[in-house]
Amino acid sequence: MSGVTLSNVVKSYGETQVIHGVDLLVEPGEFCVFVGPSGCGKSTLLRMIAGLEETTGGAIRIGTRDVTRLDPAQRGVAMVFQTYALYPHMSVAENMGFGLKMTGHPKAEIREKVGRAADILKLGPYLDRKPKALSGGQRQRVAIGRAIVRGPEVFLFDEPLSNLDAELRVEMRVELARLHREIGATMIYVTHDQVEAMTLADKIVVLRGGRVEQVGAPLDLYRDPDNLFVAGFIGSPAMNLLPARAVEGGVQVPALGNATVACDVPGHVPDLIAGFRPQDMRIVPGETHQVEMTEALGGVSFIHAVAQGQPKLVVETRGIHVERPGADVSVQADTDALYLFDAKTGQRLR
Numbered sequence: 212m213s214g215v216t217l218s219n220v221v222k223s224y225g226e227t228q229v230i231h232g233v234d235l236l237v238e239p240g241e242f243c244v245f246v247g248p249s250g251c252g253k254s255t256l257l258r259m260i261a262g263l264e265e266t267t268g269g270a271i272r273i274g275t276r277d278v279t280r281l282d283p284a285q286r287g288v289a290m291v292f293q294t295y296a297l298y299p300h301m302s303v304a305e306n307m308g309f310g311l312k313m314t315g316h317p318k319a320e321i322r323e324k325v326g327r328a329a330d331i332l333k334l335g336p337y338l339d340r341k342p343k344a345l346s347g348g349q350r351q352r353v354a355i356g357r358a359i360v361r362g363p364e365v366f367l368f369d370e371p372l373s374n375l376d377a378e379l380r381v382e383m384r385v386e387l388a389r390l391h392r393e394i395g396a397t398m399i400y401v402t403h404d405q406v407e408a409m410t411l412a413d414k415i416v417v418l419r420g421g422r423v424e425q426v427g428a429p430l431d432l433y434r435d436p437d438n439l440f441v442a443g444f445i446g447s448p449a450m451n452l453l454p455a456r457a458v459e460g461g462v463q464v465p466a467l468g469n470a471t472v473a474c475d476v477p478g479h480v481p482d483l484i485a486g487f488r489p490q491d492m493r494i495v496p497g498e499t500h501q502v503e504m505t506e507a508l509g510g511v512s513f514i515h516a517v518a519q520g521q522p523k524l525v526v527e528t529r530g531i532h533v534e535r536p537g538a539d540v541s542v543q544a545d546t547d548a549l550y551l552f553d554a555k556t557g558q559r560l561r
């Protein structure tokens with residue numbers, strides 16, 4: 212297995228630069244997830260690693276090899292796409308072994324590798340079926356099996372679960388996590404779904420506008436975001452980000468009824484943003500806010516409340532707790548769970 216190193220990687224289309232000097236190390240055997248909103252450059256970066264997009268500047272290494280100018284077939288990678296791209300007239304076994312057949316591998320070797328991949332992916336009973344006789348999850352497993360059979364140094368996944376329904380997405384996330392544990396290969400995975408990123412990744416790379424905002428383990432990014440973008444993107448529901456102003460002894464938050472949160476505030480920062488996770492807030496009796504809606508999910512509920520002229524708040528409550536729309540309430544926050552940001556730069560104040 213090999214790691215992947217990006218050194219000052221740049222991608223431009225004509226005069227338009229879309230990837231801006233990305234530096235990144237993916238360790239051998241690591242499951243690394245690129246996450247970010249649509250248009251942030253995550254798929255472009257993945258395709259550059261695969262060799263499907265030309266690298267304008269910088270260097271890409273897989274293991275000790277500089278692959279920046281190599282053809283995709285010479286890089287030792289296998290890519291699984293959003294669409295399954297299976298041959299409808301071929302069986303599962305033929306689809307999985309097609310790449311090896313085209314490169315002249317012996318039939319016995321192809322059968323052995325297809326059989327081994329089918330065992331890993333629990334596809335043994337389906338090897339003689341055509342793709343039309345498979346479910347969406349089974350088709351995606353065949354596409355992954357085709358990649359496994361090639362024995363690549365690095366697996367690349369470009370939003371492979373986005374075409375599946377919600378139940379299958381959960382099932383396939385479990386399958387991918389198990390697959391990574393079993394084969395121990397280096398995997399780079401692109402998604403816009405931060406829940407997928409949090410549940411699958413050893414390392415998350417948060418991208419915005421072709422730049423890396425922060426890199427780290429999932430819970431490290433959740434607990435210790437570097438800036439407003441990461442704080443608002445990682446976590447579901449998102450962190451409540453509320454305008455605040457410095458006062459003696461702390462910060463005053465208008466959206467919390469002008470409550471003052473005790474903390475140390477740098478004197479040179481005039482405009483502040485206070486951040487609170489939904490689980491660090493609570494509904495209390497009062498009339499400072501009005502309930503817009505409640506997402507009652509059974510074991511947990513998310514209450515959306517708003518004060519006039521202030522940003523909407525999302526409050527997480529445990530158990531069966533339903534506040535009717537239009538109800539008057541107040542919202543309090545756990546002051547020990549405050550995240551503070553510079554409103555001008557977006558950077559975290561620690």
